[in-house]
Amino acid sequence: MSEIELDARAASSTGLEPQFAAALAYLAGPFSGVIILLAERTNRYVRFHAWQSIIGLGGLGILAVALLLSAFLGLFVSPGMFRTLYVSAGVAAVVWVVAWGTCLVRAFGGSAWKLPLAGHYAERRARPSTS
Numbered sequence: 001m002s003e004i005e006l007d008a009r010a011a012s013s014t015g016l017e018p019q020f021a022a023a024l025a026y027l028a029g030p031f032s033g034v035i036i037l038l039a040e041r042t043n044r045y046v047r048f049h050a051w052q053s054i055i056g057l058g059g060l061g062i063l064a065v066a067l068l069l070s071a072f073l074g075l076f077v078s079p080g081m082f083r084t085l086y087v088s089a090g091v092a093a094v095v096w097v098v099a100w101g102t103c104l105v106r107a108f109g110g111s112a113w114k115l116p117l118a119g120h121y122a123e124r125r126a127r128p129s130t131s
Contacts, residue, residue: 012043022049022107026100030058048126049107055125056118057100064092 012018014036022045025036033053040046071085099115106113114120 010043010045012046013041014039014043014046018043018045019108019110021046023104025050025053026057026104026107029061029100030054033057044126045112048112048122049103051122051125052103052115052118055122056115057096057103059118060092060096060099064089064096067092 010018012021014021016024021036021040021043025033025046026049030053033050036046037050037054040050067085067089071082071089074081074085103113103115112123114123
């Protein structure tokens with residue numbers, strides 16, 4: 001059991017059960033992650049999931065939107081470029097939904113499952129704030 005998962009049993013400064021607060025961090029994607037992060041000061045488990053929601057889901061969402069906008073700009077270049085970028089945007093959106101659901105279920109279950117790339121950075125950022 002990791003150090004962060006041990007905090008799943010500790011009290012949360014949000015006033016909620018840590019697993020519930022961590023799952024709420026994913027509920028509305030990175031937006032709810034920001035709200036939970038502002039409310040949580042001490043529990044590393046909750047802060048980890050809030051940061052992972054912001055970094056991981058936010059990054060995937062930005063990627064999907066950027067690919068979609070690029071697809072429509074690609075119409076000026078060729079239909080093939082549009083099709084490729086449009087399908088890529090759809091794949092990124094599906095990956096976002098799968099990551100969102102997995103993170104939500106794992107957080108509620110008390111697990112500190114890390115998203116590739118974003119999980120390590122979220123773990124480092126999860127240290128409790130000193131203010």
